[in-house]
């Protein structure tokens with residue numbers, strides 16, 4: 192078991208990629224805190240892990256709320272004494288061309304992706320520093336390294352996560368805390384399903400073309416990356432034994448983006 196008894200807090204873990212990471216961590220012996228805006232879905236995800244023999248708790252948390260993040264992390268620490276691994280994964284997508292992107296939507300996107308990563312990292316770091324170890328995994332995207340039309344706020348926020356990760360890596364290295372960014376290509380989750388009709392309308396093409404051309408056209412095999420692929424990478428980073436990889440990001444995208 193690669194994460195035996197490690198306390199792992201995963202945000203946005205009631206759905207999609209975060210849920211798969213939480214399940215994978217639990218299967219490796221971790222105690223998993225499922226943090227999500229939707230407390231009832233978080234509870235269902237935690238119950239399912241427990242029903243399968245794992246250890247999990249649900250934490251209702253809006254990652255853009257300083258108070259809710261601090262209270263949520265405090266609840267996890269009260270229950271399990273510390274946080275060993277943070278996966279900052281909660282996220283949404285809003286697509287629109289820049290000239291009609293509302294300022295409110297722009298701020299909402301930056302708040303969920305960037306403020307959320309900052310607030311959750313800030314809340315767990317004192318516990319990691321106190322014990323001299325910890326791993327922070329931020330959920331980036333191919334859009335941490337590449338742009339696409341209609342996704343200005345998302346691309347900006349996801350690029351920003353690389354900077355936050357590197358800054359925490361430099362500050363945390365001597366204190367045993369490492370950070371990484373995972374950069375998935377398209378993964379078929381509710382977040383992506385929502386975009387298909389929206390992009391078809393905005394780009395004036397069929398939904399099938401959105402999938403084949405826009406989402407998968409530049410992959411080597413026309414395949415979606417899966418939640419299990421990303422969970423495997425998240426396990427790799429969380430359980431890596433040294434600081435050798437700290438500050439690095441890894442793209443998992445079926446060859447859509449290579450570096």
Ligand code: NAD
Pocket residue numbers: 202203204205206207208209226227228229252253254255280281282283303330331332333374375376377378379380381382383
């Ligand atoms: P999803 O919609 O399936 O899950 C996102 C979860 O985040 C939901 O459970 C939602 O309730 C939660 N959430 C949203 N806002 C929140 C908030 N303010 N506070 C707490 N929780 C909140 O989406 P997903 O595809 O699994 O995306 C997860 C992460 O992966 C996101 O950061 C996304 O940008 C990133 N990502 C996704 C893809 C993809 O193709 N699906 C690709 C690259 C990166």
